[in-house]
Amino acid sequence: MINIVLFGKPGAGKGTQAEFLKGKYNLTHLSTGDIFRFNIKNETELGKLAKTYMDQGDLVPDEVTIKMLQSEVDNNQDSAGFLFDGFPRTIAQADALDVFLASKNEKITATIALDADDEILVARLLERGKTSGRVDDQDEDKIRNRYQEYNEKTAPLMNYYSQQHKFYSVNGIGSIAEITERLSAVIEKL
Numbered sequence: 001m002i003n004i005v006l007f008g009k010p011g012a013g014k015g016t017q018a019e020f021l022k023g024k025y026n027l028t029h030l031s032t033g034d035i036f037r038f039n040i041k042n043e044t045e046l047g048k049l050a051k052t053y054m055d056q057g058d059l060v061p062d063e064v065t066i067k068m069l070q071s072e073v074d075n076n077q078d079s080a081g082f083l084f085d086g087f088p089r090t091i092a093q094a095d096a097l098d099v100f101l102a103s104k105n106e107k108i109t110a111t112i113a114l115d116a117d118d119e120i121l122v123a124r125l126l127e128r129g130k131t132s133g134r135v136d137d138q139d140e141d142k143i144r145n146r147y148q149e150y151n152e153k154t155a156p157l158m159n160y161y162s163q164q165h166k167f168y169s170v171n172g173i174g175s176i177a178e179i180t181e182r183l184s185a186v187i188e189k190l
């Protein structure tokens with residue numbers, strides 16, 4: 001099994017690249033952001049709870065997110081591997097994921113970051129906000145808050161996975177196809 005964490009700041013292109021990689025490597029794509037948005041759309045209890053955090057650009061509490069992710073993995077028992085997109089986003093989530101995968105005799109194979117400059121990404125998100133309907137993409141203060149959440153809570157994961165010798169990074173600026181190639185080059189050497 002191959003389990004990859006796609007890592008990067010909001011707007012770095014994780015979801016876009018995951019769409020290509022999942023077909024190419026036969027992986028199950030699990031995007032916590034997409035799962036939360038699906039629940040919000042369907043007005044589930046989980047969706048109502050997540051919305052209060054997401055609309056402000058805050059992270060949803062670890063407890064809630066970890067439980068949800070575990071049940072998604074369990075619902076895809078026959079998968080050849082997972083592409084985690086937007087998870088883990090905190091050290092507590094990364095620890096929980098390691099323990100959970102170990103309980104299934106599995107582990108994270110690699111974490112690959114899409115690297116890009118904040119100012120380019122903020123502009124991208126504001127552009128996406130015009131068409132995506134995402135509340136958290138439409139207001140620059142909320143976008144900045146997501147970067148602050150990223151810097152405080154998610155950035156430490158680079159060190160976490162580097163210490164496990166599992167951290168790779170590719171340049172996230174370029175055409176979609178170029179970036180898929182860069183990611184594929186890392187995956188094929190694993």
Ligand SMILES: Nc1ncnc2c1ncn2[C@@H]1O[C@H](COP(=O)(O)OP(=O)(O)O)[C@@H](O)[C@H]1O
Binds near residue numbers: 062085
């Ligand atoms: N692993 C997670 N832990 C906590 N909150 C999360 C997680 N994944 C997604 N969310 C919530 O969903 C929002 C949108 O996530 P996502 O779609 O991955 O967007 P982006 O990375 O572009 O900000 C986040 O700002 C956060 O509120």
